[in-house]
Amino acid sequence: MQTKNLMEIRNATAEDAPAISRLIGSVARFFTLQPDGAGAEDFLKTISPESVAGYLTDPRFAYFKAEQDGALAGVVAVRDASHLYHLFVDASCQRQGLSRQLWDHARAAVRDTNPGYFTVNSTPYAQPVYERFGFVATGPRVETKGIAFVPMRLTIA
Template sequence: MNFAIRQATASDAEAASHLVTGLAHYFLADPAAAESRSFVAGLTASAYAERIGSSQFKHYVAEDAEGLCGVVAFRDGSHVYHLFVRADAQGRGIARALWQHARLRSKHSTFTVNASLYAVPVYERLGFVAKAGPQQLHGVVFVPMVYSHD
């Protein structure tokens, strides 16, 4: 599969929001639950545009012939805030490529992520290690994980 990675711009906010909200069933215990509302509110196009414009975040996107096929966002240079790949493009190395692209542009050697249960095996293949058991916050069940590169 051919795809290109580039830094995200505000014009990517709508497509990124659409991609991630389309995958909500993988990471939200119940997307319609009241406890999920604050998390889901952070997935809107306007919320994405705000983060893309923030110096606290770095966003990169992968594009293929169909359009946006992946997104990665780092918060404060060392926390993987989002790493998502379009459902029909999963298993093709896009998540690994996005992770490596973003990691190599960061000044940090240790990274954290709150991985959804669905994504834990992906993060393990990328070199992350679980630091605690599953937790739940804002309707998201996740495993805190860390990656250290010496």
């Protein structure tokens, strides 16, 4: 596995919403049941630029971005200091340790208010990544409204 230098990770702002929406949309095929997103319209609305801008301005969210050569490489968001809401890495930057860097950054950012656990609804594709982070499945794979996910939890020691 190739590992690049640590990327700069910083707070995302509402101005980043269109780029974040594009990034998440570019990897949507990994969690929609149909490659074209058919049936997942409700979910796809939640990653629209308008919806993402709402998360970025909502105080319940801690939202961060990583850039490489001026382009968005990855994003991470934690809601209510305990739910890993978004963790997406551009396809060209995957398998280089960026998801770990983003996760570590977000986890540290909410450390003081975290209730002792994190939850995530992992895409089946990303489940091995979350397992490496220490998450365990809390139920079977769920298929609903055009998407698939596995509910997972990480208890902080």
